Amino acid sequence: MPFDKDQALAMCRRFSGNTLMETLGIEYTDAGEGYLEATMPVTPRVHQPMGLLHGGASVALAESVGSAASIMYINPAEEERGIEISASHLQSKRDGFVTGRASLIHKGRSLHLWEIKITDEEGKLVSLCKLTNMVLPKKKDNNGRSI
Known part of the structure; x- marks a missing residue:
C-alpha cells in the first residue's frame, strides 16, 4: 500500500492532544517514506534559565518525532x-x-x-539525536481487547 502523507500527519496530530507535545507546541508538519518532521516554537516555555533552548526540550522534540515516526510503520x-x-x-x-x-x-x-536532526529556520544544525524504539505486541485485557 502506498504511503499516505495526509493520513500519517492526521494520526500524529490525533495522538498529540493532552500530551507533552501539545504543552511544548510541537506540530507535525511533513511526512514521507522513511521520515517525519515536526516543529516546535522556541519561547520562554522551552528555555533554560539562561534564556536558551533547553536541551531537554530538544530531546523531547526528538523523541516525539522519532516515536511518532515508528508508529507510522507498525500494525494496529x-x-x-x-x-x-x-x-x-x-x-x-x-x-x-x-x-x-x-x-x-x-x-x-x-x-x-x-536519526533526528533538529535545525533552525536557516537549516543550521542545533542538535543531532539518535533514538531506538522497540516494537511490542499490544497488551490484552481478560476479554482479548488491546489495553
Whole structure:
C-alpha cells in the first residue's frame, strides 16, 4: 500500500492532544517514506534559565518525532516504546522555531533506529539525536481487547 502523507500527519496530530507535545507546541508538519518532521516554537516555555533552548526540550522534540515516526510503520496490534535516546547539542537558540526531522536508519521486526536532526529556520544544525524504539505486541485485557 502506498504511503499516505495526509493520513500519517492526521494520526500524529490525533495522538498529540493532552500530551507533552501539545504543552511544548510541537506540530507535525511533513511526512514521507522513511521520515517525519515536526516543529516546535522556541519561547520562554522551552528555555533554560539562561534564556536558551533547553536541551531537554530538544530531546523531547526528538523523541516525539522519532516515536511518532515508528508508529507510522507498525500494525494496529503493535505498539512502540523508546528505549534509548542520545543527543548532541551543537548550537544555541533563543527564539523562533526549530524543526525535528526523524530519518529511518533501520527498520527491523522488533527495533527501529532513527536519526533526528533538529535545525533552525536557516537549516543550521542545533542538535543531532539518535533514538531506538522497540516494537511490542499490544497488551490484552481478560476479554482479548488491546489495553
